[in-house]
Each structure stands twice: as C-alpha cells, then as structure tokens.
Amino acid sequence: MPLVTTTEMFKKAYEGGYAIGAFNVNNMEIVQGITEACAEENAPVILQVSKGARAYANHNYLVKLVEAATICYPELPIALHLDHGPDFETCKSCIDGGFTSVMIDASSKPFEENIEITKKVVEYAHEHGVVVEAELGTLAGVEDDVKVSAEDSSYTHPEQVEEFVSRTGCDSLAIAIGTSHGAYKFKPGTKPQLRFDVLHECEKRIPGFPIVLHGSSSVPQEYVEMVNTYGGAMPGAIGVPEDQLREAARSAVCKINIDSDLRLAMTGTIRKFFAEHPDKFDPREYLKPARANIKELVRHKLIDVLGCNGKA
Ligand code: G3H
Ligand code: 13P
Numbered sequence: 175m176p177l178v179t180t181t182e183m184f185k186k187a188y189e190g191g192y193a194i195g196a197f198n199v200n201n202m203e204i205v206q207g208i209t210e211a212c213a214e215e216n217a218p219v220i221l222q223v224s225k226g227a228r229a230y231a232n233h234n235y236l237v238k239l240v241e242a243a244t245i246c247y248p249e250l251p252i253a254l255h256l257d258h259g260p261d262f263e264t265c266k267s268c269i270d271g272g273f274t275s276v277m278i279d280a281s282s283k284p285f286e287e288n289i290e291i292t293k294k295v296v297e298y299a300h301e302h303g304v305v306v307e308a309e310l311g312t313l314a315g316v317e318d319d320v321k322v323s324a325e326d327s328s329y330t331h332p333e334q335v336e337e338f339v340s341r342t343g344c345d346s347l348a349i350a351i352g353t354s355h356g357a358y359k360f361k362p363g364t365k366p367q368l369r370f371d372v373l374h375e376c377e378k379r380i381p382g383f384p385i386v387l388h389g390s391s392s393v394p395q396e397y398v399e400m401v402n403t404y405g406g407a408m409p410g411a412i413g414v415p416e417d418q419l420r421e422a423a424r425s426a427v428c429k430i431n432i433d434s435d436l437r438l439a440m441t442g443t444i445r446k447f448f449a450e451h452p453d454k455f456d457p458r459e460y461l462k463p464a465r466a467n468i469k470e471l472v473r474h475k476l477i478d479v480l481g482c483n484g485k486a
C-alpha cells in the first residue's frame with residue numbers, strides 16, 4: 175500500500191490501549207531493521223525524519239528508502255513523518271515532497287506565537303491531505319542544534335491544551351511529562367519518574383485526542399555496557415523505564431518516539447564488531463549485525479513496550 179497518514183493508526187491505538195512506534199531513520203540499514211521487525215510482527219509504524227536527517231542523507235534519498243519499504247512490505251501501514259519541523263518552510267517542503275505527516279515544533283515560542291505558526295502549517299497540510307503534530311511544553315535534551323537544559327524545560331500546562339488544540343486544528347499533540355531527548359535523561363542515583371498526573375490532566379481535557387511522547391528511549395543498559403566495553407565512554411546514560419512507557423501507551427498516548435535506543439544498538443554493535451574483528455573493513459560485514467540488532471530491539475519495543483504487534 176502507499177504511505178498512509180496516522181489518522182487511522184491513532185484512532186485504533188487510542189481505542190485499543192496501545193501506541194504506535196515512531197522511529198527516526200537516517201540510512202538504509204535503519205529503515206530495513208525497523209520495517210523488517212514491523213512486518214514480521216504485523217505492527218503499523220511511523221518512520222520519522224528530522225531536519226538533521228534531511229541534511230545528512232538528503233530528502234529524496236530518505237523518501238525513496240521509505241517508499242522502498244512500502245514495496246517490500248505491501249501489507250504494512252507506514253507513515254512518513256517530519257520530526258521537529260522548525261518552521262513553515264521545512265514543513266511545506268516535506269508536505270510537497272511526499273511526507274504524510276509533519277510536526278511543527280514551535281514549543282519554544284510563546285503560546286500565541288505557537289498557535290499562529292501551528293495553525294498556518296495545519297491549513298497548508300490539511301489542504302494537501304497531510305496530518306500535523308504540534309507541541310506544547312518543552313523537553314530537556316538535544317534535538318538538532320538546539321540544546322534545552324533541564325532548568326529551561328517545562329511540563330505542559332494542562333489548562334492550555336484544549337484551547338491550543340481547538341484553535342490550531344492540529345491532529346495530535348506532543349506534551350512534556352518528564353521525558354527528554356538523548357541518552358542522559360535522568361541523573362544517576364535519582365529515580366526516573368514520568369508525571370502521569372500531568373498526562374491524565376491533559377487527556378481529560380481533550381478526550382479522544384491522540385497524545386505524543388517524545389524523548390522516550392529507555393537507553394538499554396546492555397548497549398550502554400557494550401559501548402563502554404568496546405572503547406566508548408557513556409557513563410551515566412539513563413533512559414525512561416520501559417514499564418512507565420507501557421503504562422503511557424495504555425492511555426491517550428498514541429505515538430512514542432524512539433531514536434537514541436536505535437543509535438546505541440547500532441553503535442554498540444559496530445564497536446564490538448571492530449574490537450573482535452580488527453582486520454575487517456567491508457562495511458556490509460559490520461552493518462549487517464548492527465541492522466540485525468536494531469531489528470530485534472524494535473521487535474522488543476513493539477511487543478513489550480508499545481503493544482502494537484498484531485495491529486496492522
Ligand atoms: O528529537 C530528536 C531526534 O532524536 C532526532 O535527532 O536531530 O540528531 O536527527 P537529530
Ligand atoms: P530519544 O532521544 O529518547 O530517542 O527521543 C527521540 C525523539 O523524541 C525524536 O523526536
């Protein structure tokens with residue numbers, strides 16, 4: 175089937191008490207690892223592309239790689255989404271260039287300005303059959319070139335969500351409940367805890383509306399250890415506990431974003447391969463186990479975290 179929007183996926187996910195995985199893609203092996211797992215587990219999927227991914231791999235390469243996946247897996251619902259669209263022009267370029275979903279991230283702007291920019295993107299997107307994710311509240315961590323410190327991040331104010339959604343006409347809303355981007359989400363020695371009270375307050379005010387969680391990697395310690403054992407240095411890398419993500423997936427959260435975990439799996443596997451095979455230099459030989467580990471990690475997320483296996 176051709177690329178789909180997230181409308182149907184989110185409706186079923188909301189009603190079924192599960193979430194769709196949104197995985198960032200930057201190259202062929204990542205697209206293959208994710209979609210092979212989704213096809214085998216019969217799980218609808220969102221493949222998302224950031225501004226940085228477009229700068230690295232080129233818009234056309236990424237669109238064609240994702241379109242290739244729709245040919246390889248004709249039964250699998252796949253949405254192609256712009257992650258953290260920084261402005262109207264970037265969103266327009268993706269809408270015109272084959273994406274079925276875009277995020278406009280004006281969450282760092284004042285409330286009225288966020289509404290104004292989001293509304294403009296929604297109008298253009300909807301005219302072209304594309305859906306829009308917006309964001310209220312800011313997450314800590316790094317995304318593209320923008321670094322937000324923990325002190326500058328803020329939880330979403332539930333009393334703003336209804337007005338924001340109705341005035342912008344957006345199709346889904348990312349909220350801030352204590353997740354953050356990257357591999358260092360919580361300080362070692364502290365207890366990672368998402369703010370479910372904020373989530374539940376938000377969902378009460380916009381019943382039936384799909385909520386999105388960014389920054390939802392769990393930073394598997396087996397891969398942190400693999401990186402550290404084979405020459406890397408990532409001390410104190412800690413993610414969101416998977417049981418909390420599973421709990422979120424049962425609520426109005428319909429989309430959960432995972433990127434750092436795939437990066438860790440790929441990097442850890444490649445580091446290990448080189449340490450064990452210092453004589454090898456064929457990229458296919460080290461990318462093959464990296465792709466296989468991405469696939470198994472995605473399979474685990476689909477079944478044990480998102481609950482979207484068997485839902486395609
Ligand atoms: O939220 C950010 C995603 O992990 C994408 O990261 O901007 O380095 O491509 P990136
Ligand atoms: P992680 O860094 O936790 O993987 O978050 C990814 C993300 O939110 C992409 O938008």
Ligand code: ZN
Binds near residue numbers: 317
């Ligand atoms: Zn994000």
